[in-house]
Amino acid sequence: MSVIQNRKDLPRVATRDGYGKGLVELGRADERIVVLDADLAAATRTGDFMKAFPERHINCGIAEANMAGIAAGLAACGKIPFMSTFAMFVAGRAFEQVRNSIGYPHMNVKIGATHAGISVGEDGATHQCNEDIALMRLIPGMLIINPCDSIEAEAAVRAAYEYDGPVYLRLGRLAVPVLNDRPDYKFELGKAAVLREGSDLSIFATGLCVVEALDAADRLAEEGIEAEVVNVHTIKPLDTELVASSAAKTGRVFTVEEHSVIGGLGAAVCEALSETCPTKVTRIGIYDVFGESGPALELLHKYGLDAEGIYHKIKESIN
Numbered sequence: 001m002s003v004i005q006n007r008k009d010l011p012r013v014a015t016r017d018g019y020g021k022g023l024v025e026l027g028r029a030d031e032r033i034v035v036l037d038a039d040l041a042a043a044t045r046t047g048d049f050m051k052a053f054p055e056r057h058i059n060c061g062i063a064e065a066n067m068a069g070i071a072a073g074l075a076a077c078g079k080i081p082f083m084s085t086f087a088m089f090v091a092g093r094a095f096e097q098v099r100n101s102i103g104y105p106h107m108n109v110k111i112g113a114t115h116a117g118i119s120v121g122e123d124g125a126t127h128q129c130n131e132d133i134a135l136m137r138l139i140p141g142m143l144i145i146n147p148c149d150s151i152e153a154e155a156a157v158r159a160a161y162e163y164d165g166p167v168y169l170r171l172g173r174l175a176v177p178v179l180n181d182r183p184d185y186k187f188e189l190g191k192a193a194v195l196r197e198g199s200d201l202s203i204f205a206t207g208l209c210v211v212e213a214l215d216a217a218d219r220l221a222e223e224g225i226e227a228e229v230v231n232v233h234t235i236k237p238l239d240t241e242l243v244a245s246s247a248a249k250t251g252r253v254f255t256v257e258e259h260s261v262i263g264g265l266g267a268a269v270c271e272a273l274s275e276t277c278p279t280k281v282t283r284i285g286i287y288d289v290f291g292e293s294g295p296a297l298e299l300l301h302k303y304g305l306d307a308e309g310i311y312h313k314i315k316e317s318i319n
Contacts, residue, residue, distance in 0.1 A: 007211060012175035015207075016114040018153030019171050020045025023082060023112075025154070026161055027053045033161070034074055038064050038085040043173075044114045046084045064089045068097035068109075075107040080161060084112035086120075087170065091132035102166050103139040110160045111168045117258035118286065118303060119174040119208060121296035128291035134263025136168040137236055143189070144236040146170040146265075148210035151180040152233055155187035163189065172258075174296045176208045192239040194246070198228030201252040201318065203310075204243065206232045206265045209256040212300075215307035220314065227314070235265055240272045247279040252318065254282050256310055258300075261285040282317045284310060 027033045027049055036058045041047035050057040060067035064085055071081040083090070090098065090113050102109045118128045136142050143163060147153040153171060160167040179195075195210070196217055205213035210231045217227040228246055232239065247253050253273065255266035266283030273279045286303060300306045304313055 007177055007179070007215065010177035010179065013150035013178055014173060014175045015147050015150055015153040015171045016045045016173060018147070018150030019112050019114070019157060019169065020048040021150075022154040022157030023049045024052050026157060027056065030080065030161070031056070032078065032080045034058065034079045034081045036060055036067050036071055036081055036083040038062055038067050038089065040085055043086070044084040044112060046082075046112070064094040065097045068094045069101050071109045072101040072105070072107045075109050080108060080110070082110045082112055084114065086127060087113035087116035087129035087132045088127050091129055091135045091168075095135055099139050103142055106141050106165050108164055109166050111166070112171060113168060114171040115173045116170045117172065117207070118291040118299045118305075119172055119258060119296040121173070121299060122293050124293035125290040130258070130260045130286045130291065131263070132168075132170065133235055133257075133259050133265065134267070137263060137268065139166075141165055142236065143167045143234070144170065145189070145234050146207040147233050148207055148231055149176055149178045149180055151178055151185065152187060156233065159187060159189045170207065172208055174208060177211045179211055187233070190234045190237045190239060192233070192242045193231045194228065194242070195231050196227065196229040198226040198250065200226045200250060201254060201314070202228045202230065202246040202250045203254045203256060203314075204230045204232050204246075204265065204269055205256040206235060207258050209258055209305055209310075212305065212307045212310055213256050216310035216314065219307065219311045225318070232265055235268055238268045238272055240276060243269055243272050244276040247273055247277045251279065253279050254284060254314055254317070256305070257285045258305055259285055261287055282313070284313050
């Protein structure tokens with residue numbers, strides 16, 4: 001049985017909401033916190049910080065590359081800037097500035113990238129960033145956190161603040177079940193979390209796919225297949241030790257991500273296992289295609305990233 005029961009009854013909150021809440025809490029505790037946005041304060045939830053601390057909020061306008069430069073400058077002056085916009089705009093449009101102005105000098109800048117993946121929905125392929133994890137993984141020293149719910153997003157904001165260096169926070173638009181609202185919840189940067197013990201196969205999931213993986217595992221259990229489900233909230237640095245130990249125990253690995261199977265979580269797991277514990281891996285994600293316009297839940301179903309799609313992909317592979 002899963003350690004988290006009755007998931008259908010859980011409240012649903014977007015990770016971007018947890019991000020906005022976390023920023024306000026940090027702002028109260030540390031006056032060095034400065035928040036920047038690219039004319040999307042309502043969508044990214046940085047508007048909450050703007051209302052609480054207007055003197056420490058900067059709207060840079062629709063000029064994401066410039067925002068990266070401003071953030072780097074603030075960091076150089078001892079501030080702790082959180083710059084926020086859609087993942088497509090910061091990882092795509094401003095990649096050069098993020099690389100050269102933030103990554104190269106290892107500036108203490110935190111990037112809140114919202115509206116990632118195909119769950120942006122009706123905004124369509126141009127706004128559905130399924131490449132950002134791959135791009136950010138390539139920048140030396142860039143940490144990548146992809147929380148699975150709003151509670152984890154709040155914790156990730158705190159962890160990013162405590163880390164001295166650049167951090168990429170991947171956040172979503174779609175409201176997702178709140179899995180971690182429990183007294184024993186603990187977030188540790190760089191440490192994945194086993195949410196369900198299993199012996200037949202391992203499922204490493206990240207972001208909104210975590211709850212779907214848990215639901216798929218419950219369905220597999222009804223057929224006598226015990227899947228271990230691991231929440232990989234920190235993609236870089238990857239918890240290689242846990243990945244290897246789980247793979248060694250089960251002998252069969254699946255990765256699930258709302259991202260291209262090229263360069264994302266699946267690639268990171270394959271790279272780690274090839275060096276530590278060679279294991280057969282099936283990557284479940286976006287298979288080298290662009291997204292399309294449509295309701296978020298219908299898109300997740302079409303691309304096989306809901307519980308049903310994950311279940312069927314696993315059954316096809318193990319059969």
